[in-house]
Amino acid sequence: SFPIVVLISGSGSNLQALIDQSLQGQLNINICAVISNKADAYGLERAKAAGIPTHTLNHKSFDSREAFDAELQKLIDQYQPKLVVLAGFMRILTETFAQHYEGRMLNIHPSLLPKYKGLNTHQRAIDANEKEHGVSVHFVSPELDAGAVILQASTDITKEDTAESLASRIHAMEHIIYPLAVKWFSEDRLTFHDGKAFLDKNTLSESGVL
Ligand code: GAR
Numbered sequence: 001s002f003p004i005v006v007l008i009s010g011s012g013s014n015l016q017a018l019i020d021q022s023l024q025g026q027l028n029i030n031i032c033a034v035i036s037n038k039a040d041a042y043g044l045e046r047a048k049a050a051g052i053p054t055h056t057l058n059h060k061s062f063d064s065r066e067a068f069d070a071e072l073q074k075l076i077d078q079y080q081p082k083l084v085v086l087a088g089f090m091r092i093l094t095e096t097f098a099q100h101y102e103g104r105m106l107n108i109h110p111s112l113l114p115k116y117k118g119l120n121t122h123q124r125a126i127d128a129n130e131k132e133h134g135v136s137v138h139f140v141s142p143e144l145d146a147g148a149v150i151l152q153a154s155t156d157i158t159k160e161d162t163a164e165s166l167a168s169r170i171h172a173m174e175h176i177i178y179p180l181a182v183k184w185f186s187e188d189r190l191t192f193h194d195g196k197a198f199l200d201k202n203t204l205s206e207s208g209v210l
Contacts, residue, residue, distance in 0.1 A: 001028045002186035005081040007072075007089035008036045012043020014087035014108060017175035018182060019050045027183050032079040035072065037091055059091060069097035083185055086140065087178070095142040103192035105140040106185070108178050110170050112136060112152055117145035122163040122170070133157050135170050137181040139192055148197040150181050150190060 001022075006015050015034060021027040034047035039056045047054045055075055062068035068091075076084060084105040098105070111121040113136040125133040134154030141147035153173040157166065184190035189203040 001030045003030050003032050003079060003081045004083045004085055004182070005032055005076050005079050006034045006085045006087050008034060008041050008043040008087050009038050009090040010041050010043060010088045012041065012046045012087065013171060014174055014178050015043045016046050017179050019046065021179045027179055029182060029186055032081055035075060065094050069094045073097055073100055083182065085182060092144060093140065098140055098142040101140065103139060106137060106181060107140050108135060108137050108174055109145050110135050112154055113138060113145060113149055122166040126157060126161060126163065130157055133166055135174050135177065137177055139197055141195070148192065148195060150197045151177050153177050
């Protein structure tokens, strides 16, 4: 089945969604390895529980971003993945690294891109009195959170919402749309050309019901 490597920095609930769907047979992928830049990321426990090889590459033990990314690339490429999945991987990537995986690396970002790139997206959306907020899956490009968007899910912001309540609703949506994008890519229904994301016709009509 389709080899992928997942990069994490934290809880790994999106990783868990991928593990669960592949165990249930909804997703025909092989998670070859999970790599974290933080030794205490809970997602590493999730991977171990699923029998997936794990690695920690602490960015603090490297002199530069370039050196860290070069080592990370070497580690990833040992597994020859067809797709690299960033699932809460909280590192800014060098241009060299992003270009190496151009068209074969996905990220999930908790905002309706191009709005709210970067951090603290939920609070920023509330502070700006946005009526809605959401999450985007996109191909990674060298510029932060600026690659081609593949699919988004949104939710209304109510007066009662806090960053925490929004984050929790958005997490639930993430666990639906991220495995879906990975599935489409693994089935060659989602492709990347000239900096843009393309879905085949059948997939487009399927995504319309989300
Ligand atoms: C997710 O909400 C994801 O959208 C976000 O980190 C969380 C990871 O959750 N990613 C970013 O903010 C990327 N800039 P998880 O570890 O439970 O999957």
